Amino acid sequence: MDDxxxxxxxxxxxxxxxxxxGMxxxxxxxxxxxSFGVPPATASACVHAAETFxxxxxxxxxxxIGNVDRRLIWRIAVPGMIGGALGAWLLSSLPGEALRPFVSGYLLLLGVFIIWKALHKRRTFVDEPPNNLTPLGFVGGFMDAIGGGGWGPIVTSTLLGQGTKPRYAIGSVNLAEFFVTLTISATFILTIGLSHWTIIAGLVAGGVIAAPFAALAAKHLPDxxxxxxxxxxxxxxxxRTIINAVSG
Structure with a gap:
């Protein structure tokens, strides 16, 4: 019960x-x-099974509550599903941990840029969806499957960096992520199977309880x-990822 x-x-x-x-x-x-000793492929499979819900x-x-831009959904979801399926398939034979530091270097720079843009006085948001969403969705889905997470940091961060309003970037990426995680979970079931149902059930229960409160926070917090x-x-x-990779 404690577990x-x-x-x-x-x-x-x-x-x-x-x-x-959004991440x-x-x-x-x-x-x-x-950190509990769950193997990377199993951890990713459990997390994505829970994330489906x-x-x-x-x-x-x-x-x-109106946080979704319908013009964004399928333009990131479909390539994300393809990239996610490929990443989940490769994780069964490749060391996914080795890829994380390279992605983290990109995310570190992007995070600094987003903070700078948030604090800059002349911030502008665009009404039209940005270009090049197909490769963005594919890379986000692929890295999410390989590393056990990464869809939000890659896709949400890039959309924000290109001027998408925060509430629409966060809401749209969250909805698209459902289709991506569903595809990744199905791929894991076909390749390595699915176990550790206690972990999955706990993650699902906690996540479903939190979902409406988190959506309200995204709507009402200032941009x-x-x-x-x-x-x-x-x-x-x-x-954290870069330091762990270097020290390990």
């Missing part, structure tokens, strides 16, 4: 972060599971605060 309550708490905390600022559910959950709840909550939070989380997570 499942721990996983509920992890799922709740991870979804509050992810639903409010870090997978990275948060995967980091904790790996939590992203569905979170995406629906964002859609209901500048949201962007600063996003940039800060990206920088901290990226630095």
């Amino acid at each position: 499942i309550l721990l996983y509920v708490a992890i799922g709740f905390a991870a979804q509050m972060i992810d639903g409010a600022i 870090a559910y997978g990275i948060t959950s995967s980091t904790v599971l790996l 939590t992203t569905g709840a979170s995406g629906f909550a964002h859609w209901k 500048r605060l949201l962007m600063t939070m996003v940039g800060g989380v990206v920088v901290l997570l990226s630095l």
Whole structure:
């Protein structure tokens, strides 16, 4: 009983972060599971199985309160599904951990840029979706599957960096993530199977409880605060990954 309550708490905390600022559910959950000794492929499979439910709840909550730009959804979801399936298939034979420092270097720079843009007085947001969404979705889905997380930091951060309004970037990425995680989970089931149902159930329960509260936070927090939070989380997570890779 204590174990499942721990996983509920992890799922709740991870979804509050992810639903409010559009990232870090997978990275948060995967980091904790790996610290418990769960193998990388198994940890990623468990997290994505749980995310199928939590992203569905979170995406629906964002859609209901108007945080979703429908022009963005499929332009990032479809390539994300393709990249996610490929990443999940490769993870069964490749050391996914080796790829994280390279992605983290990119995210570190992007996080600093987002913080600078949030604090800059002449901030402007664009009404039209940015270009080059197909490669963005593909890379986000691929790295999410390989590293157990990364869809939000890569896709949300890039959209914000290109001027997408924070609430629409966060809400749209959350809804698209449902389709990406569903595809990744299906790929893991076909390749390595699925186990550790206590972990999955706890993460799902905590994430579903947190989803509506996180969506409200994304809607009502000021744009500048949201962007600063996003940039800060990206920088901290990226630095942590790089330091762990160097020290390991």
